[in-house]
Amino acid sequence: MLTLFxxxxxxxxxxxxxxxxxxAREWCQGHPGGMLWVxxxxxxxxxxxxNxxxxxxxxxxxxxxxxxVSPAGLARGERWYCHFGEWSLLLAWMPVVGDPLTVLAGVFRLPWWRAAALILVAKGSRYALVLMLAEAWLAPLC
Incomplete structure (x- = not known):
């Protein structure tokens, strides 16, 4: 479990x-899904x-x-972030774009509690989906 964390x-x-x-590996080894999710x-x-x-x-x-980041790149990020705002953190689970979104939230000073809440929803949803898929597809293989 520590390794997973x-x-x-x-x-x-x-x-x-x-x-x-x-x-998925830990789930196949029989660890409880709820604990793995947490x-x-x-x-x-x-x-x-x-980030x-x-x-x-x-x-x-x-x-x-x-x-x-160049000044032009930072301005582009600021325009994008101002357009989509803090709700873009609901995409923090996505590969490639998720990590820069969390960095932008810090650059543009999103309050900690809002960043944490949106990130928890995004990340928790992703891992819930991964566990559901593991149960549906990996159960016969484990």
Whole structure:
């Protein structure tokens, strides 16, 4: 279970990971689905909140040459975020776009409690779906 938590946490940061595979593996080994859901959701949500914190902190360095986002890119992100707003965090579960969305939430100073609530809903929904799919498709194989 600790491994699942750590893999889920790392998967939510900008590091690559495969928490869904670990979740399905643990489920096949007979661990209770509810406990797996809580552990994976908590780890992945915490990882996304680390991204939010990084976004909040990174804004202090935006004038530096080494800053990874150009002023034009930051303006584009700001327009996009202003258009879709905090509700875009409901897409935080998606590969590729989810992690940058959580960083943007930090850059644009979304209050912690709203970021956490939206991220928990997104991540919890994804892991609930993964567990339902594992039960439907993997049960005969486990």
């Amino acid at each position: 750590l893999v889920a946490l790392a998967s939510a940061t900008l590091l690559p990971g495969g928490s869904e595979v670990w979740l 552990v994976a959701t908590a780890g992945n949500s915490l990882g996304s909140l680390i 939010v914190a990084l976004g909040r902190y990174a804004r202090h360095f935006q004038g530096r040459r080494w800053f990874p």
